[in-house]
Amino acid sequence: MQHAEGYVRSExxxxxxxxEFFHPSSNSLPGPILSDLAKTINDIGTDDxxxxxxxxxxxxxxxxxxxxxDELVSIENEAQGKVFFNGxxxxxxxxxxxxxxxxGRIHGKAVGGGVGLAxxxxxxxxxxxxxxxxxxxxVGIGPFVVGPAVERKIGLSCFSQLAxxxxxxxxxxxxxxxxxxxxxxxxxEEMDDAIRQLAERLSHSSVDxxxxxxxxxxxxxxxxxxxxxxxxxxxxxLVLSEFTHNAIQKxxxxxxxx
Numbered sequence: 558m559q560h561a562e563g564y565v566r567s568e569x570x571x572x573x574x575x576x577e578f579f580h581p582s583s584n585s586l587p588g589p590i591l592s593d594l595a596k597t598i599n600d601i602g603t604d605d606x607x608x609x610x611x612x613x614x615x616x617x618x619x620x621x622x623x624x625x626x627d628e629l630v631s632i633e634n635e636a637q638g639k640v641f642f643n644g645x646x647x648x649x650x651x652x653x654x655x656x657x658x659x660x661g662r663i664h665g666k667a668v669g670g671g672v673g674l675a676x677x678x679x680x681x682x683x684x685x686x687x688x689x690x691x692x693x694x695x696v697g698i699g700p701f702v703v704g705p706a707v708e709r710k711i712g713l714s715c716f717s718q719l720a721x722x723x724x725x726x727x728x729x730x731x732x733x734x735x736x737x738x739x740x741x742x743x744x745x746e747e748m749d750d751a752i753r754q755l756a757e758r759l760s761h762s763s764v765d766x767x768x769x770x771x772x773x774x775x776x777x778x779x780x781x782x783x784x785x786x787x788x789x790x791x792x793x794x795l796v797l798s799e800f801t802h803n804a805i806q807k808x809x810x811x812x813x814x815x
């Protein structure tokens with residue numbers, strides 16, 4: 558699915574599905590890409606040809622910069638705000654409900670919603686440069702929609718550290734220590750080799766066993782359809798504030814990574 562800016566693409570080979578998203582602004586996620594990403598995950602999750610999924614982003618720099626600032630500043634009312642943030646809720650819920658295990662390829666920094674995506678994979682493999690930051694509070698919003706996914710992976714204490722100290726990066730080593738990343742590799746080549754080997758092993762595993770294992774991993778999240786919708790409404794209201802508009806304008810001048 559190609560857009561004027563960015564895309565969501567997928568391919569299936571030997572039981573392994575690869576889903577890739579891309580946006581020229583550090584792989585930020587505007588509404589149309591969020592919608593396509595959720596749909597693609599839902600479709601591939603029910604495809605009998607697929608045994609395991611790899612989720613990745615394009616380019617060589619940031620894994621994902623989170624919400625599109627251009628779209629955030631264009632939101633005019635609470636209804637529009639809720640629709641936008643529901644886009645993240647839909648992607649997280651699609652990953653949660655998908656019957657296939659999802660391997661995350663985290664090749665660069667992750668911010669905000671990007672941390673939520675990494676947390677929603679079942680097994681994230683990253684490079685040592687893949688530091689993380691939840692910057693939402695710094696722009697007056699707060700990580701309400703992605704919060705449950707992040708907290709589920711790293712616990713309430715570490716989630717609160719990320720959420721409160723919203724301007725500071727945490728290293729990839731920190732993310733691995735606290736369970737966000739399963740593996741760290743020095744180079745992209747080493748990371749890709751590890752992902753390929755794991756995906757190939759899983760492609761020869763029992764589909765039913767993997768589906769039941771994933772169900773066990775996500776036990777206790779059955780209420781997330783309503784929970785994340787409620788959180789989206791909170792963010793949709795907060796994004797309208799003058800504080801948020803001014804903060805986003807400042808952040809737009811700063812690249813995600815240097």
